[in-house]
Amino acid sequence: MSAGKIVRSILVSLVPMLFVGCGSYSNAPSTPPVTSARLALVSDFFANSISTFAIDPQTGQLTAKDTVPTGGRNSGVIALAPSGHFAYVANRDSNDISIFSIDANGSLASVGSPVPAGNSPSFIAFGPAENFLYVVNQDSDHITGFSVSPNTGTLTPLTGEVPTDRAPVRLSFHPSGHFAYVPNFNDGDITVYRVDSTGALGLIGSTPVGLSLSAIAMHPSGKFAFVTSLATNELIALSIDQASGGLTKLTPSVPTGDGPTSISVDPQGQFVHVTNAIEGTVTTYAVDGTTGALTPRFRVPVGTIPVAMSLDSSGRFAYVANQGSGNVTTFSVDSDTGALTRAGVPVDAGTNPSWLTLVQ
Numbered sequence: 001m002s003a004g005k006i007v008r009s010i011l012v013s014l015v016p017m018l019f020v021g022c023g024s025y026s027n028a029p030s031t032p033p034v035t036s037a038r039l040a041l042v043s044d045f046f047a048n049s050i051s052t053f054a055i056d057p058q059t060g061q062l063t064a065k066d067t068v069p070t071g072g073r074n075s076g077v078i079a080l081a082p083s084g085h086f087a088y089v090a091n092r093d094s095n096d097i098s099i100f101s102i103d104a105n106g107s108l109a110s111v112g113s114p115v116p117a118g119n120s121p122s123f124i125a126f127g128p129a130e131n132f133l134y135v136v137n138q139d140s141d142h143i144t145g146f147s148v149s150p151n152t153g154t155l156t157p158l159t160g161e162v163p164t165d166r167a168p169v170r171l172s173f174h175p176s177g178h179f180a181y182v183p184n185f186n187d188g189d190i191t192v193y194r195v196d197s198t199g200a201l202g203l204i205g206s207t208p209v210g211l212s213l214s215a216i217a218m219h220p221s222g223k224f225a226f227v228t229s230l231a232t233n234e235l236i237a238l239s240i241d242q243a244s245g246g247l248t249k250l251t252p253s254v255p256t257g258d259g260p261t262s263i264s265v266d267p268q269g270q271f272v273h274v275t276n277a278i279e280g281t282v283t284t285y286a287v288d289g290t291t292g293a294l295t296p297r298f299r300v301p302v303g304t305i306p307v308a309m310s311l312d313s314s315g316r317f318a319y320v321a322n323q324g325s326g327n328v329t330t331f332s333v334d335s336d337t338g339a340l341t342r343a344g345v346p347v348d349a350g351t352n353p354s355w356l357t358l359v360q
Contacts, residue, residue: 036314039065039106039359041087042321042328043075044350050075050089050098051349052106053328055358060317060330062347065106070098072114077123078357082130086111086153087357090121090135097121097135099153102359115155118144123170128177132158132199136168136182143171143182145199162201164191170215175222179204179245183213183227190216190227190238192245207247210236217263217272224250224292226272228260235260235274235285237292254294257281261307267315271297271338275306275320282306282320282331284338300340302329310356317343321353328356 040053040062048070053062072091075098079088087108089098096114103109117124120139126148127134133155135144145158166186173180173195180193180201189208193201211231218225225238225247234253240246257276264273265287272285272294284298304324311318311333318331318340327346334341 037312037317037358037360039102040310040319040328041078041080041357041359042349042353043070043078043089043355044352045074045076045323045354046352047350048073048075048091049350050078050087050100050108052108053347053349054106055317059343060312060332061344062319062328062330064347066108067350068100068108068110070114071110072096072098075354077355079124079126079133080357080359081148081150081153082126083150084359087359088124088133090117090124092120092122092138095119095121097124097155099155101153106359111153115146117146118142118161123168125171125173127180127199128173128195129197129199134171134180134201136164136171137161138167138169141166141168143168143201145201147199158199162193163203165189165206169213172216172218172225174240174245175218175220176242179240181216181218181225181247183209183216185212185214188213190225190247192247194245204245207238207249209238209247209249210234210253214261215263215274217265219265219287219292220267220269221289223289224287226263226265226294228256228263228274230260233258233260233276235263235272235283235294237294239292250292254285254296257283257299262309264309264311264318266311266333266338267313268335273309273311273318273338273340275302275309277305277307277323280304280306280322280324282309282318282340284340286338297337298339300331300342303327303346307354308356310358312358313360319356319358321349321356322346323352323354326351326353328353
């Protein structure tokens with residue numbers, strides 16, 4: 001069996017669990033960009049830990065600070081509270097969520113014991129109301145909700161569970177806050193929900209999209225959603241009905257690299273970036289803000305098995321977690337073209353970095 005086929009077989013088994021995500025050195029520009037992020041948080045899936053990195057505001061470079069245990073098993077996705085004062089880590093195999101406070105110096109402190117979060121919490125995300133945290137339970141095909149104390153960061157379970165289709169992998173909220181979208185790996189569709197003022201999710205319906213869906217992201221305008229297919233190596237755009245939240249698949253789709261695992265959209269909505277785990281690249285696409293049409297622009301090497309990518313809110317730096325090479329690669333981003341340029345050298349990030357979140 002080829003190396004690519006081996007990696008693909010691993011990804012097919014891991015994407016529903018985790019997604020719950022080497023070029024040449026280039027000198028920095030003469031007028032260095034400024035990042036608005038001060039910290040990067042990186043989880044290690046097998047070491048069951050979370051590491052913090054300080055970010056240089058001028059160069060975007062990472063400097064390791066601390067690594068702390070999560071207290072759970074198979075620690076993956078990190079959700080950051082909107083205040084930036086708390087971080088939450090989904091522990092898939094211990095079926096719980098670890099909570100950490102973040103002080104002014106960027107140090108993490110555990111907040112109590114991990115909180116039970118349903119069967120196989122593969123993805124977590126804050127809702128539009130900012131005081132609700134949602135958990136995608138991949139093995140039991142539903143979503144679990146919690147209310148969040150803004151002062152202590154503690155979680156209180158909401159009543160009931162919201163069904164999804166088979167093997168949900170992600171959860172993304174419409175910029176208006178009125179709708180939520182869940183791609184389902186096994187059924188190849190996206191379930192759509194209405195979000196009410198109490199944080200409750202009401203099922204609207206499902207839209208067939210493609211095989212083995214691995215990631216989803218919203219355009220900042222709220223007009224479009226983007227989803228990747230791990231089976232067909234495609235990036236698919238969908239238009240969003242602003243009144244109903246309904247999805248319409250746009251054609252044609254565009255090819256990704258081999259093994260797409262995460263999607264990032266720049267803050268201005270001009271470019272989409274996709275990590276491709278099998279071939280170790282990031283592909284970049286220009287977005288037509290009127291039609292949602294995607295145009296392939298660049299393909300850059302990153303590391304071994306890149307699975308997650310975060311863009312600084314200024315849009316000037318990008319960070320990629322590479323599971324296979326155990327590091328994080330930093331890029332500067334050209335605001336005019338979307339091109340990624342390697343900034344410095346990759347930084348060691350444990351044995352199996354699986355998620356990366358930036359703290360402003």
